[in-house]
Amino acid sequence: MLIAIVILVVAASAFAAVVAFDSPRPPPRMASVENVFDRVDFSDMPAKTYFAARDGTQLAFRAYAGDPRRIAVLVHGSSGTSQSMHAVARAIHARGCTVYALAMRGHDGSGRSGDIDYVGQLDDDLADFMATLGTRGAGTAVTLLGFSSGGGFVLRIAGGPNAKLFDRFILVSPQLPHDAPTSRPNAGGWVSVALPRFICLTILSRLGIKRFGGLRVLALAVPPERYDEQTAFYSFRMQRNFGPSDDFLGDLARAPAPVSLYIGADDEIFVAAQYAPLLKPVRPDLAIATIPGLGHMDMTVKPAALEAIAGAF
Numbered sequence: 001m002l003i004a005i006v007i008l009v010v011a012a013s014a015f016a017a018v019v020a021f022d023s024p025r026p027p028p029r030m031a032s033v034e035n036v037f038d039r040v041d042f043s044d045m046p047a048k049t050y051f052a053a054r055d056g057t058q059l060a061f062r063a064y065a066g067d068p069r070r071i072a073v074l075v076h077g078s079s080g081t082s083q084s085m086h087a088v089a090r091a092i093h094a095r096g097c098t099v100y101a102l103a104m105r106g107h108d109g110s111g112r113s114g115d116i117d118y119v120g121q122l123d124d125d126l127a128d129f130m131a132t133l134g135t136r137g138a139g140t141a142v143t144l145l146g147f148s149s150g151g152g153f154v155l156r157i158a159g160g161p162n163a164k165l166f167d168r169f170i171l172v173s174p175q176l177p178h179d180a181p182t183s184r185p186n187a188g189g190w191v192s193v194a195l196p197r198f199i200c201l202t203i204l205s206r207l208g209i210k211r212f213g214g215l216r217v218l219a220l221a222v223p224p225e226r227y228d229e230q231t232a233f234y235s236f237r238m239q240r241n242f243g244p245s246d247d248f249l250g251d252l253a254r255a256p257a258p259v260s261l262y263i264g265a266d267d268e269i270f271v272a273a274q275y276a277p278l279l280k281p282v283r284p285d286l287a288i289a290t291i292p293g294l295g296h297m298d299m300t301v302k303p304a305a306l307e308a309i310a311g312a313f
Contacts, residue, residue: 022197024218024233026219027192032268032296037084040087042083048062053105054128057105058110060103060109060110062083064098064101069141070097070098071098071100072097072098072099072143073099073129073130074099074146074150076103076147077148078175078231079230079231080108082101088172089101092313097313104122105121106238107230114231115234115238116235117237119237119240122153130142141168142165142167143167143170144157145169145171145309146171147300149175151171151172151261153241154174155169158251163254169258170260171262173269175187175244177246181274182271184271190221191221194218194219197236201217212236213236214237215235218239220232253282259283260286260288261287262288262289262291264295264305289308291304
């Protein structure tokens with residue numbers, strides 16, 4: 001009995017030490033991501049506007065005014081900002097649409113950097129934003145578009161209770177779970193995971209213990225000099241909410257509106273060739289466009305990608 005107690009105490013102490021001290025280390029800089037916006041013209045980018053979420057937090061977005069019956073809501077990728085979707089927003093706006101580029105809570109000065117209060121808060125924030133747009137007029141069509149982690153988040157929304165708020169879903173280079181065949185190890189070098197801490201927090205979460213969900217589990221390859229602009233670390237709660245759900249295939253199957261996917265053939269973070277064989281059997285009507293010669297971030301800035309995405313509008 002004494003031996004069993006000692007083993008239990010040692011195991012519990014080791015578990016607690018992992019939770020307390022295992023922190024993600026920033027991965028090396030990633031050139032293909034780092035300088036992608038250097039040639040983007042931001043001179044015509046709208047200023048930030050704010051809305052109040054249900055908890056009173058002021059969350060930012062950028063509005064590109066156009067046809068009020070044709071609306072696109074854009075969700076940026078991991079570490080991203082509302083500014084990082086400017087080229088995409090401008091291309092869609094040029095087709096006459098009203099476009100809103102969101103700054104997701106935990107990013108771009110909205111809320112606490114890299115953290116949220118509970119898993120599902122981002123879903124609630126999106127619903128709160130849509131409520132600020134008021135009652136839809138007859139013939140209004142609303143598209144929800146997400147890039148990378150934002151694409152995984154849009155897929156989560158498409159299969160959940162807020163799906164009815166939208167008439168179409170567009171996934172651009174979407175993140176799927178780490179064990180999906182579309183995933184590369186450590187997202188091709190973009191992320192570093194404190195795996196022992198993540199596993200321990202997952203166990204605690206399943207036991208209903210959520211008080212440690214604000215601890216960091218993910219580091220992103222954000223240059224240190226940009227820590228004030230971009231989100232460099234994600235908490236357990238953020239990692240679990242900002243991306244696809246564990247039942248991402250079920251979400252795709254349940255989506256009540258058309259779903260389209262755009263991916264660069266040379267994506268260095270995800271494996272472009274694996275999307276169709278993974279997703280098409282679940283959703284035969286899923287439209288997938290693979291853009292030759294383009295990498296991951298190219299899908300937010302290069303003319304071929306912008307023309308393809310804007311062409312959907």
